[in-house]
Amino acid sequence: MAGEGGGRLAPVAGGGSAATSPTVRSAWRGNRMVVLIGLLIVAVATATVLLRPAPGDERLLDPDDTSLQGSKALAELLRDRGITVDRVDSVEKARALGGDRLLFASDTLYLDTDELASIPGDRLLVGAWDLESLAPEVDQVPEAPAQRSRDPECRLPAAAAGSAYMGGSAFRIPGGGTGCYPSRLGWTLVSYATPTGTTTVVGSGSFMTNLRLAEDGNAALAINLLDTGKPVTWLVRPEAPSSGDLAGEEGRSMYDLMPPGVGWSVLMACVAVLLVAIWRGRRLGPVVVERLPVVVRAAETVEGRGRLYRARKARARAADSLRAGALDRLTPRLGLGQGANSHEVVAAITARTGEDSRQVEAALYGPPPVNDEGLVALAGYVDHIERKVSEL
Incomplete structure (x- = not known):
């Protein structure tokens, strides 16, 4: 008797049944759509490579180029x-x-x-x-x-x-x-x-x-x-070196420059990928049902992103994100337009909160902090500015 996945069901104690390994025919039936999609992707990629213009046919903003990208x-x-x-x-x-x-x-x-x-x-x-x-x-x-x-x-x-x-x-x-x-x-x-x-x-x-x-x-x-x-x-950008220049005066091709055994290595890699695909394909089981949606607290998301910034020491990027978010929230509260420049924003905040204009400008438009303590201080002061603008 055939199961839902295309394999056979073997009788077990108690009158039930359990799925056994699928046959080659059932495996093909279950995975033929994946194979066909893969072949379609390969065909489209090949056609794109063969039909695209040569690298020198279109030169962006070239005054001598009559193509759509030329000038x-x-x-x-x-x-x-x-x-x-x-x-x-x-x-x-x-x-x-x-x-x-x-x-x-x-x-x-x-x-x-x-x-x-x-x-x-x-x-x-x-x-x-x-x-x-x-x-x-x-x-x-x-x-x-x-x-x-x-x-x-x-x-x-x-x-x-x-x-x-x-x-x-x-x-x-x-x-x-x-x-x-x-x-x-x-x-x-x-x-x-x-x-x-x-x-x-x-x-x-x-x-x-x-x-x-x-x-x-x-x-x-x-x-x-x-x-x-x-x-x-x-x-304009100079022309890239031609393949003849790269090959040298002897006219050797790219394949001549490859070390021996590269072809066998590529073949072995393809066989290994095919075997892994067949191995993992046989281990596909029933779909696991999970109750959705999964609720993730906003605090956990913020904390996780902060840890990523800290691990990469991306203080400049974190400071830019803090400043950009603060400006998006402060600009409409101050009654300024979307294209307000730094002088207008600083002047509006200073007039609204009484803060020192140089300190406000350094917090919103100054250089990035040099250490974690400076980043924490920047975040605290930006939050302080937002609170004062919101309270007034």
Whole structure:
């Protein structure tokens, strides 16, 4: 007699029955859906690898690329306006151009950012990479805002274009700077003056691509950022080394560089995985019924997360989480808008509670604590501020 799992039922004392090991046929019937799904996943993955474009077919924000991810359309618009656009793929070429120019860096992979930072003049930096060298005054907030159409909510002349497709990363406004296109915790575009020029940092350059340029005010914003009356040095990521370069002058393939016995090792690993799958598949039993929902106290969740932060010594991340949560709760209680900057928040808290403004600013926007005692003190003071604002 067959059981629910496809195996056979053997008679036992008392007239009942117990499940025995399933046969090959019953095992196939019980697991054929898993096998078919696995084969489908393998087929889809293979098709994706075979049909995807070659690595060099699409180059993000490349002024010579006509694909959806390129920026050929934007470069031609600038040239039509009389702006000189020079595409370079190395720091040496960018430095050799010299003169009073706007440096537009869209990707610094494979580039020496310290050397790049030594080039004077205006800068337009797209993406949140290595800001410590290129824009040390800008701090990135612990948030990755979704890319969507956003209103500027600022008076920056370049943002007069109106709404644009912004997101990707968010930043705090540096001293004397301006922030546009706000997110929950920061701004997706910040601009500030430096001793050698103006630096503008943008969370994502998707609005500059051929795909998005015609939407909203994307084209106007991109042109306003790049059309400063100066020639543009458009720095792109250099081409990755080709397989021929990596193989060397003798033209050896990747398989020639592998040590002997790798093929047998891979085969043995596949056999071992198959045997483990069959072994574990035979041990599948009935579904265990558990009463749901399982209630977990909020205090246990908070304590567990705190222990994880402490184990990893992630004091900076824990402090950012405390500050972000406090600002989310304090801002509406103070009657401030979502895009309120640090000066407005500190001034409102000081006026509401009578606390020292420097101490409030250090607690909500200062550097992360250097030890656990400092983190505990920070948490206590932030809680103190929230209590006083709530009581008044």
